[in-house]
Amino acid sequence: MLRGLDIRDMLIIDRLELAFQPGLNVLTGETGAGKSILLDSLGFVLGWRGRAELVRAGASQGEVTAWFDLPEDHAAREVLREAGLPEGDELILRRVNSADGRKTAWVNDRRSSGEVLRRISETLVELHGQHDDRGLLNARGHRALLDAFAGASERVADVRAAWASWREVNEKLAEARQRIEALRNEEDFLRHAVAELDALGLEPGEEEELDARRRLMQGAEKVREDISRAHAAISGEGAEGLVADALRWLDGAAEGAGSRLDAPLEALSRAMDALGDAEQGVAACLEDLAFDPREMDRITERLFAIRDLARKHKVQPDDLVALAETLRTRLAALEGGEGDLAALEAEATACGQAHHAACEALHELRAEAAARLDAAMAAELAPLKMDRAVFSTVLSAAEPGPEGADEVTFTVATNPGAPAGPLNRIASGGELSRFLLALKVCLMGKATGITMIFDEIDRGVGGATADAVGRRLKGLAEGAQVLVVTHSPQVAALGGHHWRVEKRVEGETTLSTVVPLEADARVDELARMLSGDRVTSEARAAARSLLGT
Template sequence: MLRTLEIRDMLIIDRLELEFQSGLNVLTGETGAGKSILLDSLGFVLGWRGRAELVRSGAEQGEVTAVFDLPKGHPAHGVLAEAGFEDADELILRRVNTADGRKTGWVNDRRVTGEMLRALSDTLVELHGQHDDRGLLNPKGHRALLDEFAGHDDLLAAVKSAWNTLSKARKALAEAEAAYKAAQAEEEFLRHSVGELDKLSPEPGEDAELDARRRMMQASERIRDDIARAAQVMGQDGAEGALSDALRWLEGVSEAAEGRLDDPLAALARAMAELDEAARGVTATLESLEFDPHELEATEERLFALRAQARKHGVAPDDLSGLADTLRDRLAALDQGADRLSRLQSELRSAETTYDSAAMALRDSRVAAAKRLDAAVCAELAPLKMERAVFVTDLSAASAGADGSDAVAFTVATNPGAPAGPIGKIASGGELSRFLLALKVCLSEQRDAGLTMIFDEIDRGVGGATADAVGRRLAALAEGGQVLVVTHSPQVAALGAHHWRVEKRVADEQTTSTVVPLDTPAREGEIARMLAGDTITDEARAAARALLAG
């Protein structure tokens, strides 16, 4: 519910603060007094696109603040939560427009975009008027309004679920067909490549191992002779034999040396042991360098084959094994592709059957609801002096989607025998207002109680008993909620629970607009003015008192 609206330096409004109430709030005033400026200002703070120049002449900036009460369960809570706002039972919207055209908005003191304000406004305010293009006169919203009237949320959920399943089945089949087609295009390549890699049977790390073995064999001929000569020098005919002789000779005279040869003998024994270990290592190296020349040739052929396959497929040699697995899987998918396509096609047909069934059930419910809505609207038209008019909810086939496969349009015929047509094109201004109001009354039971409804001169073109009927339906709509009405009809104004008069004042050659709350005596005078014009007669006052008395 809109609780407070503060306006500063907007068009001809200097400073204005309004405290609105629940129920039917009426705003009256002479033409040009500034009633439309109030709606422009409210639309500005809600992020609606409207007049470009709003700042009052001579002011640096204009500012509008709107305060809304948010009861539990209000849809605005969801919008705020999604944007990361803390939950609160009060919503403060503020927006500033500088003289150079820059616009800045805040929600609960946090800066936001105009898109965020518009998202909130959809949950806060519903505007209706003769040129309404945001609500009932927009054919794009007629299907949602019919569904709201029907109350078949379970059927809508079933269709949405079936559509999601159908969409996934279509996507899966399309992807599988594309993959199968691509696989078929490279079948020859896959079979040839898998055959080559299977024959080669590469192993991770094999390239480095083969390369090291190859380099060792290539180098062995260059180093083997030197290693063999070293082995000979270290052997029995060389250093080992000489050391053995020296050890034998010294051991033979060690007793005569009276212990002076003990340390040299021990050192010589250690040297013999080290020499023996070195000789074994050199011998082992010589043995490892012995190779069959055919082995070098086979190693090189294997190494070159691995690297050729790696270059061919643009991968590292160590990745050839993984590539072989991948190509093998693609080939298997090709071999199994026909069976998989058949299974996916079967799943798609099943999903289509499920969706068609759910969409048909939703269509049947819509057809039944359309008949009930048409009867309800026509019943409301009679008291509005349009008992001969016809309202028809037209259903036609539409492209299938998450909301079904029906297009919905509200059509009307204002005279017997006349062809029906779109509600926004057939009805005149006054007729359009009454069609609009009748439809809103029929939809009122499904309306969110936290939504503020605004009717801008919806009673234009009607008077007398018809205007009274309009006012009573507006009052009924306001029960348990909030309705704001800008009106020139005294019958409508008299039915308001709260009444404000919009006035234009001129002081020091400056024109400003203000809004004055009216008590009962003042309401009587305002309604008398609306009945009689500039000269208020006793008869007009008596008529005003009669209207206020109901």
């Protein structure tokens, strides 16, 4: 609920602070007094698009602050949380317009963008009037309004869920088709490459092993020559034989030398064992280095075949095994893809049927609600002296989507036999205002926490019709908050709170102000509205009669 509005240096308002109340709040005043400026200022702080230049002449900037009560479950709280803005039981919006056109906004003293401001304002205020392009006249919102009237939230949720499932499987189906088509385009390559790699039969690490063996064979001749010399030097004909002779000679002399030869004999025995181990290792190496030249040719041929295939596929030789597995997987995907595609197509068909069924169920509920809404509108229009007008909620086929397969349009024919058309194209100014009021009365359920503003919605009506308009506005304000800008004394008399907008001239400056009216001042204002500039005693009596005093 809107609790207050503080306006500074906006158009012809220098400083104005208003405190609004629950129920029906009415603003009256002479034409040109500045009532529209109040709405322009409120729209400005709410982020609505309006006049380009709002700053009062001579001022450096204009500023508007609005504060609202926010119940715990108010929709604005979710917007605040999504935007990372502080929330509480009170919401304060402030917006500044500098003389050079720059606009800056704050939400609860935190800087905010105009887009976030507009999203918040959509949960706070509804404006209804002859230029109601944000509300009931906007055909894009008619479907949502009918759904709210029908209580269709569960069925709309069913349609959205079915649509999401259908869209998801269709995306998978499209991806699968694209993937299989791409595989089909390279099927010949895949089959040839897999066959070529399978024929090679490469083992992991084989290229490195073959390269090492080939390098070993390439240098084996020189290596074997040196190793053979070493083998001769340490074998029985070389060092090993000489050490054996030394052991034999020293062993024969040991008895005559006492214990002096014990250590040398032990050392020579150890050396003999070490020479034996060395000789065995060198002999084994010589055996390993023995190769068949034909084996060298075979290794070289295979090594070159591996490297040629790696260059062909632009990978490292060690990556050929993984490449072969990848290509086999792609080929298997192609061969098994037809079955997967058929399964996805069947799933897509089932999801499409489920979405269609959900749309049909929602359409039935909407059609039933449309008939109820048309009947309710007929009952509302009669007291508004529009009993010959016909309001119709038209359901037409639309492209299936997350909101169903219906297009919803509110149409009206103002006279029997006249063609029906959209509200804002068929109805005149006064008729349009009454249509909007009747529609709002019919669509209004329990209080939503939104402040409703009606801008001269009673234009062009008077007497009993104006009284009917006022009583409907008063009904809407029960348990809610309604602000009405009106020229009708019958409507103003039904307000729970009344303000008069006045214009005054100070020097060469024209300023606008708003005055709250108590009992006597309210009688005078209603009398002025009834009789014009010259207020008579008869007009005051009529005003008291309207007020029931």
